[in-house]
Amino acid sequence: MSTSAPTPQAVQEQPELKRVIGPKLLLLFVVGDILGTGVYALTGQVAGEVGGAAWLPFLVAFAVATVTAFSYLELVTKYPQAAGAALYVHKAFGLHFLTFLVCFVVMCSGITSASAASRAFAANLVAGFGFDAGNGTVLVIALAFVVLVMAVNFRGVSDSVKLNVVLTLVELSGLLIVIFIGLWFLGGGNGDLSRVVAFETPQDKSVLLAVSTATSLAFFAMVGFEDSVNMAEETRDPSRTFPRVLLSGLGLTAVVYVLVSICAVAVVPVGRLQESETPLVEVVQTAAPGFPMSDLLPFISMFAVANSALINMMMASRLLYGMSKQRVLPPVLATVHPFRRTPWVSILLTTAIALALVTYVSLEPDSPVVAILGGTTSLLLLTVFCLVNVTVLVLRRDPVQHRHFSAGRVLPVVGALACAYLVLPWTSGRDVEQYRIAGLLLVLGVVLWGVNHLATRRTRTGQREAQRAAR
Secondary structure (H helix, E strand, O other), X not given: OOOOOOOOHHHHOOOOOOOOEOHHHHHHHHHHXXXXXXXXXXXXHHHHHHEOOOHHHHHHHHHHHHHHHXXXXXXXXXXXXXXXXXXXXXXXXXXXXHHHHHHHHHHHHHHHHHHHHHHHHHHHHHHHHOOOOOHHHHHHHXXXXXXXXXXXXXXXXXXXXXXXXXXXXXXXXXXXXXXXXXXXXXXOOOOOHHHHHOEOOOOOOOHHHXXXXXXXXXXXXXXXXXXXXXXXXXXXXXHHHHHHHXXXXXXXXXXXXXXXXXXXXXXXXXXXXXXXXXXXXXXXXXHOOOOOHHHHHHHHHHHHHHHHHHHHHHHHHHHHHHHHHOOOOOHHHHOOOOOOOOOHHHHHHHHHHHHHHHHHHHOOOOOOHHHHHHHHHHHHHHHHHHHHHHHHHHHHHOOOOOOOOOOOOHHHHHHHHHHHHHHOHHHHOOOHHHHHHHHHHHHHHHHHHHHHHHHHHHHHHHHHHHHHHHO
């Protein structure tokens, strides 16, 4: 059952996006997005919830993500178009308000992720150059970085993906360095491997609730495959490419995340990890203080979080573009630049929201900015993932003429229940500030829907009056 309305003439006349992403570039896109801010900036926060067993929340998060990835694979191979989850919900339920909110929530998850990455970028830049910078300086650097990401995004997906390749290779090398130096340090009889299996939960939380809280935060790292399905219109042969690439990317990054978290907690006490905005820099400086890499790792971390920001802002702008083509959003958001062939209006809007969000959460200097934004990202994403797992079952009533991936009947149900468990406040153990930010974003989304609804109705009324006058 497809409920998408015909696209307006203004949208039909727009040039198509370039299909420049093949299997290798798509794999690097997925890996680069997952191996970003989550592990470089939040390892200490995850360890603060469960102690040395920081690897467990990452492993659980990957398990939940993989189950949900099967649902995404069925949908993206069935409907290989931009807009991802919002498009699938639109086809399944045909409710304009619900589709708008899903679109807005996914976009916000990308923007909150990019905002967290921009703050982490600024913190690593300050650490790398040894600046004695206050909160205001870090904020200015973060805002300037968001503008730089906008410029790269505007230049086009070809340049953006090429930059993604470079940044992905740099960030992967940084994580491999952390793993090798950590293993070398532990192999010399240093560190404390017993911490890896030690649960140290906050006094007000049970082990189960602490693991749920840490998993909810670790899920911040799982934005890769939602970002990738929004690039479907710029991927060559997406129905064949996505299944093997997406599952391979998840498997590879899961191994790296688990090894990094094990090395981190075995080398550095959990308390020090939790207090640091650059936890992996702390690991290398502890394991190899005389090794030049300890000075370079802040810059490698900068490349990693820069990659996360770039990919998430690309996703957010393409999402707005795709849903504008479906007439869920104003047609102006589907405007494509005639030379760069990028959705420049959507890029401007998503950048403006990112600038405002970074500024808002940075006004309180003592707040764990990256952790709050990361937790808000995972909260928004898990809500959408729960709905996507339901949507894949509903859309079984809408057969298509080409072959596509099938997630089966059990995995979508398991995925929906697991995601709902990690969303609910009494089971996830989330910080209330995450719900507050998510609520503010949803209120903004409802207001924007109301404005768009009134504008659309006024336009249709004007068109009907013009037609009557012409008769």
